[in-house]
Amino acid sequence: MDRFQEMQVFVRVAEEEGFAAAARRLHISAPSVTRAIAAMEARIGTQLLARTTRSLHLTEAGQRYLEDCRRILSELDEAEQSASGGYSLPRGALTVTAPVLFGELYIAPLLADYLDLFPAVQVNALLVDRLVNLSEEGIDVAIRIGHLHDSQQHAIKVGEVRQVVCGAPVYFARHGRPSHPHELSRANVVMSSASTLLSDWHFRSDAGPLSVRVDPRLVVSANQAAIHVACEGWGLTRVLSYQVAQRVADGELSLVLEAFEPAALPIHVVYQNTTRVPAKVRTCVDFxxxxxxQDFRLKPVHPGAA
Incomplete structure (x- = not known):
């Protein structure tokens, strides 16, 4: 292996926290990965990875070297893109990330349409309910729901989603409809552990901001599961409006406490702040x-929703 290939192996091992997992991602043998890391450490003259029988982690030198490797590989990729026309013609691999349910409902179908327009591009869609670091995880484009905290990225607002409380008609027939957020303390609540809305629910009232601490009796690992339980009539859940838009339209769920909803959350398309943006990133972002x-103008949860 040349040094650039060794750097790629090292970065993958660090990200996967294991030799076998890195080998699978790189489609090479585990012994090849082991030899590459050993060669790097021998040439540099220091240990980059601390290994035990059960774990692997970066040494202090390894952490510094990882940052340098990512920078060098990024610069190499930019040079190759420039030489091959990648800054003028969309081509090559593109990684896009989005929240799981938003990605399933909106982003995956749009990416399929995008690929029909640009046949020289290949897309990897990373759908996860966590905040992904664009530079560290090699992400080209991200869909972010919520207020942004990283001013180092380019961000374009495309819409808003509301934070809504909902339940099935059968639940309200049995327990009544809450008319004030404080009544949620007596309700059956199901929430997803993937949600940022898990414990403190913020509302607005005529008197100002209102915060209610709820104690979910049922916590599941996915938003879709919480929504399904709510549809069955067991309890209330709090989700983002797009996640239940169709269920509300079909009458499976009904929104409550709408007069107390907090400000809507923005949706942004985000990409890295670089001097030259490759054509594949530029065209994907524009698309x-x-x-x-268009989607968030034409598909509100109800008239007047974002």
Missing amino acids: LVERLR
């Missing part, structure tokens, strides 16, 4: 921005 703005 997603245009289509998502």
